[in-house]
Amino acid sequence: MKKKRVWTVLPVYLIFAGLMLAMSIGTYYYNRILSFIEIGVSLAVLAVVLVLTLSFRKYIRDTVTNALDISYNISEVSIDHIKLPAAVCGEYGEILFCNERFKKSFSVDDMPVNERISPYISDYDIPYALKVDSLDTEYGERKYSVYARRVAEGVLFLFIDNTYYKSIADEYLRTRKSVAMIVFDNPEDFSSDYDPEGETSRINAERLLYRWAEKNNSLLRKLSDGRFMAVFDEEVLTKQIDKKFKVLDRVRTVSVGSHPVTVSIGIGRGEKTLTESSKQAKKALDMAQGRGGDQVAVLYRGDYRFFGGVSKGIEKTSKVRTRLIADSIKTAVEKADAVLIMGHKNSDLDCIGAATGLYAVITKKFKKPCHIVTDAQRSMAKQMIDTLRKNNKDMFLSSEFALLNMKENTLCIIVDTHSPDFVESDRIYREADEVIIIDHHRKMVNFISGASVFFHEPSASSASELVTELSEYLGDDVISPLEAEALLSGIMLDTKNFVVNVGVRTFEAAAYLRKKGADTVEVRDVFSNSPENYRDKSMLVSSAELYHHCAVAVQTKLIENSRIVCAQAADDLLTIRDTYASFVISLIDAHTVNISARSFGKINVQLIMESLGGGGHQTMAAAQLKDVTLEEAKEKLYRAIDEFMK
Numbered sequence: 001m002k003k004k005r006v007w008t009v010l011p012v013y014l015i016f017a018g019l020m021l022a023m024s025i026g027t028y029y030y031n032r033i034l035s036f037i038e039i040g041v042s043l044a045v046l047a048v049v050l051v052l053t054l055s056f057r058k059y060i061r062d063t064v065t066n067a068l069d070i071s072y073n074i075s076e077v078s079i080d081h082i083k084l085p086a087a088v089c090g091e092y093g094e095i096l097f098c099n100e101r102f103k104k105s106f107s108v109d110d111m112p113v114n115e116r117i118s119p120y121i122s123d124y125d126i127p128y129a130l131k132v133d134s135l136d137t138e139y140g141e142r143k144y145s146v147y148a149r150r151v152a153e154g155v156l157f158l159f160i161d162n163t164y165y166k167s168i169a170d171e172y173l174r175t176r177k178s179v180a181m182i183v184f185d186n187p188e189d190f191s192s193d194y195d196p197e198g199e200t201s202r203i204n205a206e207r208l209l210y211r212w213a214e215k216n217n218s219l220l221r222k223l224s225d226g227r228f229m230a231v232f233d234e235e236v237l238t239k240q241i242d243k244k245f246k247v248l249d250r251v252r253t254v255s256v257g258s259h260p261v262t263v264s265i266g267i268g269r270g271e272k273t274l275t276e277s278s279k280q281a282k283k284a285l286d287m288a289q290g291r292g293g294d295q296v297a298v299l300y301r302g303d304y305r306f307f308g309g310v311s312k313g314i315e316k317t318s319k320v321r322t323r324l325i326a327d328s329i330k331t332a333v334e335k336a337d338a339v340l341i342m343g344h345k346n347s348d349l350d351c352i353g354a355a356t357g358l359y360a361v362i363t364k365k366f367k368k369p370c371h372i373v374t375d376a377q378r379s380m381a382k383q384m385i386d387t388l389r390k391n392n393k394d395m396f397l398s399s400e401f402a403l404l405n406m407k408e409n410t411l412c413i414i415v416d417t418h419s420p421d422f423v424e425s426d427r428i429y430r431e432a433d434e435v436i437i438i439d440h441h442r443k444m445v446n447f448i449s450g451a452s453v454f455f456h457e458p459s460a461s462s463a464s465e466l467v468t469e470l471s472e473y474l475g476d477d478v479i480s481p482l483e484a485e486a487l488l489s490g491i492m493l494d495t496k497n498f499v500v501n502v503g504v505r506t507f508e509a510a511a512y513l514r515k516k517g518a519d520t521v522e523v524r525d526v527f528s529n530s531p532e533n534y535r536d537k538s539m540l541v542s543s544a545e546l547y548h549h550c551a552v553a554v555q556t557k558l559i560e561n562s563r564i565v566c567a568q569a570a571d572d573l574l575t576i577r578d579t580y581a582s583f584v585i586s587l588i589d590a591h592t593v594n595i596s597a598r599s600f601g602k603i604n605v606q607l608i609m610e611s612l613g614g615g616g617h618q619t620m621a622a623a624q625l626k627d628v629t630l631e632e633a634k635e636k637l638y639r640a641i642d643e644f645m646k
Helices: 009-027 032-072 100-105 125-132 163-175 186-189 198-215 234-242 247-252 274-290 320-335 349-365 382-391 399-404 428-433 463-474 481-495 504-515 522-524 530-544 563-574 607-610 630-645
Strands: 086-089 095-098 135-139 144-149 152-163 179-183 219-224 227-233 263-268 293-300 301-306 337-343 370-373 409-415 433-440 453-456 545-547 551-557 581-589 592-599 620-626
Touching: 009 032, 086 100, 100 152, 100 409, 125 144, 125 152, 125 551, 135 179, 144 163, 144 453, 152 263, 152 301, 163 349, 179 234, 198 247, 219 428, 227 274, 234 581, 247 530, 263 274, 274 563, 320 409, 320 433, 320 453, 320 463, 337 349, 337 399, 337 428, 337 530, 349 370, 349 382, 349 409, 349 481, 349 545, 370 522, 399 428, 433 463, 433 504, 453 530, 453 563, 463 504, 481 504, 481 522, 530 563, 551 630, 563 592, 563 630, 581 630, 592 607, 607 620, 607 630, 620 630
Parallel strands: 263 293, 337 370, 337 409, 409 433, 433 453, 551 581
Antiparallel strands: 086 095, 086 152, 135 144, 144 152, 179 227, 179 263, 219 227, 293 301, 545 551, 581 592, 592 620
């Protein structure tokens, strides 16, 4: 935009004076006396204008100079003219002089020599005070906004007393409402036939919740059986966060039969309205339940904080949801032109087993073109892949070939992971027309959104268990013995041969696969080791050290089949007495360190790996660290273990 020109009166006076002088010269030819008079008047007017102009400019210059002198050359006299509490200090924070308002505000009778400014600015240092726009400080019962600027003598501090306004803001923040959604993780146990006192347990658990709400001056209302909503102040929420939500432990003291009662709580924090907070609370509750329950998820400005989650997830004994999910998958497969199945990078037996079960159903029952996408060379289930390829060489595709063969209406089914960072190919699921996820790992904050079907059961032992249950409804008559063995090997891997994370439905799935012809001897051969792998694993196990009941081993050199060896070593380390968890640190390549974690459930290794940027399940998890040495990775792991133990 063109800058507008602003005129002053000076040019006008000069123009008139010039015209008068010109007219005077013109009059000379008619009347010399009159001409001299006019010239004299014109020169006089011009002189007056110039004198007034120079005087006005001097006035402006003097005014600005005085203002700058006051601003940059503060003196003990001039500082008293400032209408705010003010003080000037030296470069090291010593007060040089201050005004009377400063002394009155801070009850200072006589400023001692070299007293520090820091007590009056909440111990902030001088460089920080000069860098920020203002400081929020407190002194006694008063609250101030402090502004600092550099002057010739040092640093000038101006104090604005806004105690009243800050008190109102603090009161608003303390009383801002948060909404919590609370559900019992196992409400069906209250009416279970094997526990005639289930109603008593339910009443006791509910009474604990009402007592907790009353003690914290919070509103708690029952929405339905096993479901509640609570509203409480920010001040109450802060105290609960500091106490790590001890209400979880209190509820767990109530038992139904042999099972402790647990609750999941989702909290929407800091929203402008209760409606927005309740929506956030529902999202947080879904996250808490997706991570296995018995925990609190607090959602604040898009970030989650988790508390609890120390107990084993409650197994869902009903298969009604599985049947409904199977119907949804059936509909999606029928309308697709092609199906691609893929799992996580560096696929394992559970990943390949689950994909194999789905492949059998889709190709035999629905007669749809289908492929399993995996990098066979980097897979930890290479022996199983080679066995399956002998039976069907077109079963597996690399991600590159899969992308080239994608059709217009392609369905992508992701198994054994729900994180976009871990999938075999993120391009495939992003370019697919529809996505289905089947996973058993505890829910991560960064999960794939927008899936048409999200079959997520953290209480299940494995993805292979979930696919086995689905196959009973999708295609009970199409699973061959070889495919049943692939599914059974996946279950055996994640349960460590039916030792950990095993439920009733796990054994039901295994029995179903045995009925379909799975040979346990053949499955056992899948887990057999080469002499080289066995030797490397033994050396790794023997080098382990114990730390807080955790066995930690470090693979110091790159070896062939490093992932397989480290995973097996982590399993074997759990056999050491008084070992609750095991961690194996190894190099994947020159820039990446991998940590494999295992436990029997006493220590939640998922939480430890999650703090390092990884994830997984309560008893099996992993993390990858970029651009760190093995020793640095070990130090990070020890800090994560220490934090978990707190």
